[in-house]
Amino acid sequence: GAVVSQHPSRVICKSGTSVKIECRSLDFQATTMFWYRQFPKKSLMLMATSNEGSKATYEQGVEKDKFLINHASLTLSTLTVTSAHPEDSSFYICSARSAGEGTEAFFGQGTRLTVV
Amino acid sequence: QKEVEQNSGPLSVPEGAIASLNCTYSDRGSQSFFWYRQYSGKSPELIMSIYSNGDKEDGRFTAQLNKASQYVSLLIRDSQPSDSATYLCAVMPGGYQKVTFGIGTKLQVIP
Numbered sequence: 001g002a003v004v005s006q007h008p009s010r011v012i013c014k015s016g017t018s019v020k021i022e023c024r025s026l027d028f029q030a031t032t033m034f035w036y037r038q039f040p041k042k043s044l045m046l047m048a049t050s051n052e053g054s055k056a057t058y059e060q061g062v063e064k065d066k067f068l069i070n071h072a073s074l075t076l077s078t079l080t081v082t083s084a085h086p087e088d089s090s091f092y093i094c095s096a097r098s099a100g101e102g103t104e105a106f107f108g109q110g111t112r113l114t115v116v
Numbered sequence: 117q118k119e120v121e122q123n124s125g126p127l128s129v130p131e132g133a134i135a136s137l138n139c140t141y142s143d144r145g146s147q148s149f150f151w152y153r154q155y156s157g158k159s160p161e162l163i164m165s166i167y168s169n170g171d172k173e174d175g176r177f178t179a180q181l182n183k184a185s186q187y188v189s190l191l192i193r194d195s196q197p198s199d200s201a202t203y204l205c206a207v208m209p210g211g212y213q214k215v216t217f218g219i220g221t222k223l224q225v226i227p
Contacts, residue, residue, distance in 0.1 A: 006159075034215070043204070043219040044160070093159045095215075104150060105215055110159035 002028045004096045006108025013084055013115055021079045021111045023094030029074035030096035034105065035067075038091045050077050084115040119143060120207050122218035130226050135192040137221050139205030142186070148208040149181055149188045153201045154220065160204055164190065195225045 003026040013019050023033060032051050036044040048064075050056040050071035058064045066088075068080040077096070081088055091112055097105040121140045129135045137151075148167055152160035164179040166172045166188065172179045178191040188207075192199055202220040 044217045046214065049214060091157075095160075104162055104165050106162060107152075107159040112157075 002026075002096075002098075002104075002106045004030075004094065004106045004108040006094050006111055008111060009109055010112045011114070013113070015085055015115055016083055018080055018082045019084055019113060021081075021092055021094070021113075023077045023079070023096065023108050025075045025096045025098075025106075028096075028098050030077070031074065031099040032097050032105075033071055033077040034095045034097075035069060035077075035079050036093045036095070038093060038110075044093065047079075081113065084113070086115045089113055089115045118218075119216045120205055120218035122205050122221050124219050125222040126224050127221055128224045128226055129195050131195060131197060133195050135195045135199065135223055135225070137190040137192075137203050137205075137223065138187060139189065139207075139218055140187045141205075141207045141216075143207065143209050144183075144186060146183075146186075146207045146209050149179070150206040150208075150215070151177075151179060151188075151190045152204040152206060152217075153199075154204055155201045163203075192223075195223075197225045197227050199223060200225045 005024045007022045035047045047062045048056040048058045050069050052071050052074050056069035071077040093110040094108045095105040151164045154160040166179040166181045176193045180189045202222045204220045205218040206215045208215045
């Protein structure tokens with residue numbers, strides 16, 4: 001399958017600081033990228049969908065000013081958690097898919113964020 | 117009604133047996149269906165995709181789709197302890213980009 005690289009895999013930050021997570025498609029052009037959040041023993045919760053060159057579409061209840069998403073190129077999307085608080089601690093996962101209906105989405109390795 | 121429903125399990129099967137994982141979905145217009153495997157603390161890994169009614173086989177894995185009954189299943193033959201993981205069913209409606217995931221079924225293969 002296609003390769004999606006997510007970085008960093010783990011990050012610990014202090015409350016009030018911002019953290020940027022990168023998601024790169026290594027061997028295909030990702031017209032669409034998705035950002036998920038997953039709590040322990042829970043399913044994936046879609047946060048937002050981003051298309052290259054346009055603003056991200058956020059799911060209901062997700063603060064767009066807190067979770068800034070940029071999809072500046074066909075191979076890179078970033079999620080910035082601004083003014084992080086302990087309740088933002090979670091497992092964040094990106095996935096990417098290329099153009100075309102029905103094509104599979106491939107996941108990055110995920111980022112374990114801990115806010116202290 | 118949840119969009120994609122799965123039994124959370126755990127489903128326990130002995131090593132060498134067939135594990136059967138089931139998933140139902142509510143959107144009759146759904147066109148694309150996926151099974152992902154997720155190990156604890158890791159991100160999901162795509163196992164199978166299926167788009168038309170019937171069976172699709174890949175090694176020890178067989179995906180089955182029945183659009184009339186709105187269910188999709190995954191069979192794992194000759195289950196191995198390394199298959200122990202949570203299996204996520206994902207559904208994508210036609211014309212949409214968003215994939216909806218089920219809660220996942222935890223599979224335990226007992227040696």
